[in-house]
Amino acid sequence: WYQRRVRVSRKMARVFVNNVDCYIGEQLAKVFSNTVVGSTLEEAVDDDEGSQRAQVKYEVVGTMSDMNNEKPACVVDVVGKESADDLLVALMQCDIIVYDISTSESQVEDCLVACNALHEQIANFKSPKTFICLSSVMTWCKTKPNEPVSLGNYHVSLNLNNIR
Numbered sequence: 001w002y003q004r005r006v007r008v009s010r011k012m013a014r015v016f017v018n019n020v021d022c023y024i025g026e027q028l029a030k031v032f033s034n035t036v037v038g039s040t041l042e043e044a045v046d047d048d049e050g051s052q053r054a055q056v057k058y059e060v061v062g063t064m065s066d067m068n069n070e071k072p073a074c075v076v077d078v079v080g081k082e083s084a085d086d087l088l089v090a091l092m093q094c095d096i097i098v099y100d101i102s103t104s105e106s107q108v109e110d111c112l113v114a115c116n117a118l119h120e121q122i123a124n125f126k127s128p129k130t131f132i133c134l135s136s137v138m139t140w141c142k143t144k145p146n147e148p149v150s151l152g153n154y155h156v157s158l159n160l161n162n163i164r
Contacts, residue, residue: 013037013058016094018110020062020078021069024100024134032058032096033074061090063110081110088117095127100134 015032019025036055061077071078079090091097091114099111111133118129 013056014094015058015060015096015098016079016091017060017062017075017098018100018107019065019103020060020072020075021064021066022100022103024103025062026072026074028098028100029060029062029072029074033060058096061094063087065104084113084117087114088121091118092121092124094129096130096132098132098134102134102136102138 017025017028017032020029034057036057059076060074061079062075063079063081064071067078067080077090079087081087097114097118099107099114101107101111115131118131
């Protein structure tokens with residue numbers, strides 16, 4: 001029973017991070033690869049104090065901004081961005097998918113392509129997926145609001161067109 005449980009956990013312990021050769025991607029990959037699947041912050045502190053129980057940590061796969069860069073040691077596999085099919089296979093094998101779109105406009109397009117490809121395959125998901133998109137306020141500063149926001153007695157209408 002124990003071996004079977006570990007095997008199932010390993011299968012469900014895969015994380016995709018885009019641009020693992022960039023600062024944010026590499027830091028995320030390090031954190032995930034050193035985190036026990038299903039642990040809480042308290043358990044992580046307890047584990048640092050000497051717990052010797054069997055621990056299954058996340059396996060990190062991802063893309064690189066430049067394939068000539070060295071793959072970080074904490075990354076199990078690198079997927080090329082050029083092949084949409086290979087990327088989709090990698091994404092389907094992961095339960096957590098993290099895209100950082102804060103550093104480059106091209107990442108927004110990559111993220112949208114990934115979202116659309118996953119959405120088309122949603123009926124084929126064997127388990128739920130968590131999609132995390134990291135961005136900054138500057139990523140959204142040119143976004144036009146669809147309609148004014150109403151907050152009780154206050155009416156807020158933002159005009160973001162003049163922000164540069």
